Amino acid sequence: MTRKDWDxxxxxxxYMASTRSQCGRRHVGAVLVQGKKLLGTxxxxxxxxxxxxxxxxxxxxEEFELVNADGGEQVVKKQRCxxxxxxxxxxxxxxxxxxxxxxxxxxxxQPCWTCANMLANSGIAEIVYHRxxxxxxxxxxxxxxxxxxxxxxxxxxxxxxxxxxxxxx
Ligand SMILES: [Zn+2]
Ligand SMILES: [Zn+2]
Numbered sequence: 001m002t003r004k005d006w007d008x009x010x011x012x013x014x015y016m017a018s019t020r021s022q023c024g025r026r027h028v029g030a031v032l033v034q035g036k037k038l039l040g041t042x043x044x045x046x047x048x049x050x051x052x053x054x055x056x057x058x059x060x061x062e063e064f065e066l067v068n069a070d071g072g073e074q075v076v077k078k079q080r081c082x083x084x085x086x087x088x089x090x091x092x093x094x095x096x097x098x099x100x101x102x103x104x105x106x107x108x109x110q111p112c113w114t115c116a117n118m119l120a121n122s123g124i125a126e127i128v129y130h131r132x133x134x135x136x137x138x139x140x141x142x143x144x145x146x147x148x149x150x151x152x153x154x155x156x157x158x159x160x161x162x163x164x165x166x167x168x169x
Contacts, residue, residue: 006036007154010106011130015163017041018108022054023084027165030087030107032095032124039099042090046083059083065135088115092122100124109133109167110153116140119149126150130157131167 004012010033018029021043032040046052053059058081065076085093088111092100100123110133111119119127120143127149144151 007106007128008157010038010104011108011128011154011157012160012163013038013041014106014108014130015159017043018087018165019043019163021045021084021087022052023058023081024053025058025081026109026167028087028107028109030091030105032091032100032103032105034099034103039103040091040095042087042094044084044087045090047085053081053083056083086112086115088119092118097123104128108159110137111140112136113139116143120144120147124149126152128152128154130154130159 010031014029014031016029017031018027021027023044026044028044030042031038060079061082063078063080065078067074067076088105088107091105102125103123104126105119105124106128109131110129111127112133113136130153132153141151
């Protein structure tokens with residue numbers, strides 16, 4: 001067996017963290033790495049001591065989104081669970097600013113706009129993700145560029161067996 005490279009090693013840990021999530025819509029895991037050292041792990045979930053999605057059900061909101069399809073613009077209705085704190089936000093809540101300066105975040109899913117905005121102001125220098133999230137991709141990419149942050153997708157990566165769950169958008 002060949003030795004795992006660092007990207008695979010840390011993304012595997014992010015996927016392991018994601019298995020703690022109780023949200024039926026999306027299991028997201030994130031880890032903070034400073035110079036090959038693991039400084040924190042997080043997943044999406046309700047605040048501590050508050051019923052989570054498996055107990056109380058997802059807290060769904062409906063949103064209308066303008067999408068480009070078949071050469072025209074279409075309004076599409078989408079649902080989103082707002083019960084959980086996103087994995088990236090929990091990671092920021094449980095790590096120190098000092099530790100984050102120049103660090104790398106490995107996250108199973110491409111961050112949403114809000115998380116990307118927070119990460120951009122958190123001291124983190126690089127974001128590495130696996131599953132794309134097309135909704136905010138262009139906006140987030142533009143933000144990373146103007147902030148001078150590295151932003152990479154692991155295209156060849158395969159999550160560890162048993163850690164991958166279906167995503168409901
Ligand atoms: Zn949920
Ligand atoms: Zn998010």
